[in-house]
Amino acid sequence: MNSNLEQSTARVAAAGKAARVASKRLALLSRAEKDAALGVLADAIEAAEASIVVGNGRDLERGRDAGISDSLADRLRMTPERVSAVAQALRDLAALPDPVGEVVRGNTLANGLQIKQVRVPMGVVGMVYEARPNVTVDAAGLGLKSGNAMILRGGSAAADTNAAIVAALRESLERQGLPADAVQLLDGGHEDVQALITARGLVDLVIPRGGAKLIETVVTGSTVPVIETGTGNVHVYVDADADLDMALEIAVNSKTHRPSVCNAAESLLVHRDVADEFLPRVLRTLADKDVTLHADERATALAGDVETKPVTDEAWNTEFHDLEMSVGVVDSLDEAIEHIDGYSTHHTDCIVTENRAAARAFIAQVDSAVVMVNASTRFTDGGEFGFGAEIGISTQKLHARGPMALAELTTTKWVVDGDGQIR
Amino acid sequence: MNSNLEQSTARVAAAGKAARVASKRLALLSRAEKDAALGVLADAIEAAEASIVVGNGRDLERGRDAGISDSLADRLRMTPERVSAVAQALRDLAALPDPVGEVVRGNTLANGLQIKQVRVPMGVVGMVYEARPNVTVDAAGLGLKSGNAMILRGGSAAADTNAAIVAALRESLERQGLPADAVQLLDGGHEDVQALITARGLVDLVIPRGGAKLIETVVTGSTVPVIETGTGNVHVYVDADADLDMALEIAVNSKTHRPSVCNAAESLLVHRDVADEFLPRVLRTLADKDVTLHADERATALAGDVETKPVTDEAWNTEFHDLEMSVGVVDSLDEAIEHIDGYSTHHTDCIVTENRAAARAFIAQVDSAVVMVNASTRFTDGGEFGFGAEIGISTQKLHARGPMALAELTTTKWVVDGDGQIR
Structure with a gap:
């Protein structure tokens, strides 16, 4: 000693x-x-x-x-x-x-x-x-x-x-x-x-x-x-049955409302069935808010004139805590759950969907401290939950x-x- | 490695x-x-x-x-x-x-x-x-x-x-x-x-x-x-206002019912006001059940023809898990609580008393997983508590x-x- x-x-x-x-x-x-x-x-x-x-x-x-x-x-x-x-x-x-x-x-x-x-x-x-x-x-x-x-x-x-x-x-x-x-x-x-x-x-x-x-x-x-406490590699998954206007608001709010904190979203996953319609809109909106985008091949193909970088495994694993986000397309709800299982820090993960079965499956299978349906990930907070105070957010x-x-x-x-x- | x-x-x-x-x-x-x-x-x-x-x-x-x-x-x-x-x-x-x-x-x-x-x-x-x-x-x-x-x-x-x-x-x-x-x-x-x-x-x-x-x-x-889980240096304290027949049964049961397990008592503390009456009885009964006794000076003086060893700091700290017990006299409830605070593993500690204020003070001040009033320490058990099963007893x-x-x-x-x- x-x-x-x-x-x-x-x-x-x-x-x-x-x-x-x-x-x-x-x-x-x-x-x-x-x-x-x-x-x-x-x-x-x-x-x-x-x-x-x-x-x-x-x-x-x-x-x-x-x-x-x-x-x-x-x-x-x-x-x-x-x-x-x-x-x-x-x-x-x-x-x-x-x-x-x-x-x-x-x-x-x-x-x-x-x-x-x-x-x-x-x-x-x-x-x-x-x-x-x-x-x-x-x-x-x-x-x-x-x-x-x-x-x-x-x-x-x-x-x-x-x-x-x-x-x-x-x-x-x-x-x-x-x-x-x-x-x-x-x-x-x-x-x-x-x-x-x-x-x-x-x-x-x-x-x-x-x-x-x-x-x-x-x-x-x-x-x-x-x-x-606290480390948050937080995901928003936009399901095939999502209300896409709602999904846009939730994705953008989760990322940009206060990017430096642990409940800010770091990754966006989009079901292939809505990718054509949703990704051009959300990427444009995020880019307009100065979000640097790391996109997989399919997302890049839908980015139009929005600038993106190729997403790496490292990016998927990164809590940017900044105006920066990883974006990708998945073929199914199961693939989204599997992706989240592999990369999430099990702090907060969110599904946007109008489909009851998809919501139930996501809630049951995503092993995180807070699992959300149709709400901004920014709500994971002692004050927002009505506790009146917060000493931290446990991820164990x-x-x-x-x-x-x-x-x-x-x-x-x-x-x-x-x-x-x-x- | x-x-x-x-x-x-x-x-x-x-x-x-x-x-x-x-x-x-x-x-x-x-x-x-x-x-x-x-x-x-x-x-x-x-x-x-x-x-x-x-x-x-x-x-x-x-x-x-x-x-x-x-x-x-x-x-x-x-x-x-x-x-x-x-x-x-x-x-x-x-x-x-x-x-x-x-x-x-x-x-x-x-x-x-x-x-x-x-x-x-x-x-x-x-x-x-x-x-x-x-x-x-x-x-x-x-x-x-x-x-x-x-x-x-x-x-x-x-x-x-x-x-x-x-x-x-x-x-x-x-x-x-x-x-x-x-x-x-x-x-x-x-x-x-x-x-x-x-x-x-x-x-x-x-x-x-x-x-x-x-x-x-x-x-x-x-x-x-x-x-x-599990380590239990368990105390029974017999208060000045104890029902001494009840205290005898609880002390003996806590020590001898199944001495090898963690909820068995290892130490007996007796208030000085009841020591003259209680100690000769309890020491005789324990000795008749083959319990080896480690006694402090005042308890030894009341042991009559019951054989005792001088209690050491090591004995007070020992979980015997056997037919063996440390016994001592205290001047007050506060001294009992202080002794327990110093030696208990915070598993189970018991007071025997008919006095409401003494019971309340003991419950409030003894910092153990289970604090008992007028009951055998052997009841600290998932089965006895009605849980139907037990995977261990947490002392953290x-x-x-x-x-x-x-x-x-x-x-x-x-x-x-x-x-x-x-x-």
Whole structure:
């Protein structure tokens, strides 16, 4: 073990122990206490606006010197308006039901034992994410509402912003008589991530949120439970029986509404029976919206004067996260399902069809977190689903699948109530 | 990579691909088809009784030569009666509800999108377990009923028994027109386990079931999602306000009813206010049942002529899985909770009390999969809970906690049904 990793391991161990102590307090808070605290935290974030914006300025300056992209700088930027928005998000959390204490199921056994499965906090949750300071506030708020102590590891590009935010949150918690260690920030090097994801017994769950590489690092390197989030190679399939006007709107909206996010579509598959009519229209519309098109031979033949590149296997496997899309023609619904099975990251996949049997087959056979019929893939989102919040979108099958919010940050406990039963 | 591991990796990759293909068929089977298949598999197991018993004889002989313990030999042994019992367990599974297709939650959004979260099979599930051939049949049955393809890795001590069982199951599946690869057995060396737990993308979940060492190996070495099961350092705490006759029965039953299993109690804590009256009785009764007692100073002082050993930190941390127990006196409910927090494996912990406030505090503060009031810890069991089956008892917080059965072998999928919604 190199000395940096040793230091990180010690730092994470100390943070984990402090978080465990804090989590015991949090687990016993009533909903009223947690909701009141969220309101005070929101005020504290607004009161700290100046220090957050100043810290953010230093991060942005370092970023400029390092030549970060405009889109990265935009994600990193905290204006006074954005500070207000994240504070408001904390207030909005107070309006959501408390997942803790919910009875999931229960019954009375033949012997009179009353058993019930009750939601309880996870305990200590680690989050590893990139340079998006709003995630820092969201994670702290979701953690408090669900009764979990959070150990946060944001991207180093946002170090000063995150430090200002977490300082404001911790100070406010302390002033409220709540444990400051409910929210902790790891600000060491990459070794902190390594130490966090191997802190067995100290951390109950780690959620990585970011690009594919970050997620791969966390998932393969961790010895603590992890929820994989976010990578989305999302497909829209236009069936032989699609309403083609609807299909055009869905394909274009799924691709262009916000191309940088994980629920944006990356691939378009079109049934051969409607290819002649549909492809010239959709390719023209996408091209007019500056979408770079990777097309297979049959799609290229129908592209008219729209410029396309030959689609490669690599393109089919790429999450462009940009105005760029792979397009191809399939001979059948089965071929579409098989293609999706081979290339999808099992985040969200959509069929556009008026045919009941085709919709049923697609729903049954496409093995993704969210399977859609006749809707934009952009609806895979905790806010859109009505969860009121989102901590990420799980693309794994264990524990949580699809948009995750408060309930997904809890586990359950069985409570068995007897009057002397023995076996 | 050594050549054994290379071979195992290739073998697991082939098994995983075949399992994936099989899982697609299984996911589309109706409940009626699965229940009928379970009945035919039960018949096939009974028809293969002779070959199973012969294979088991070879395993037992090898075991004897290797000097395995009587209790291990007993777990390994397959008599004709035990073959009938495992076949019957398959028939019993047919009577249970199908978890697949259950709508967990759902609603219609403001924009008219109808969303629902539906249970679907995990896909491909790996199981790593020790020399208990009944687990082979149970896992195959639970897998089929929940629509999952199973890759089984039983203990090498049961190799011939498992081979006979799996051959019978696969032949029966094939004769029924179902995919034989729904049940596969890995019979290579330890490298097969290593290959299985790192088969990312091929295996959706691995469940280790066995001793602490096996589970540690799987959990720390895996890069696929894992559910930790089974280790149980289980406590019974007798409160100041306990009904002491009830406490005696619960303590004795929890320890002695079946000491080799994970829900048997290993530690007894007694509040000082009732120690004088309760400890002499319970220590005498336990000693009469041949329980070896590790007692702290205050318990030893109350042991009378019952022989005790001084309890050590190691004893408090030990799952004896035998007629052996650690016993101590605590000054308060808080001290009991703190002790349990320090030593419990968070499987099952029990309070015996007539005091409502003490029960509420214990339930709220003891962070275990099952928390009991006034009942034997032996009730932590899928069968006792009314699940009709059990694939293990999860001691982790992610996905499943406590006894796991059919529902815990499923994941969910969000189905979004629209009529052209875009953002």
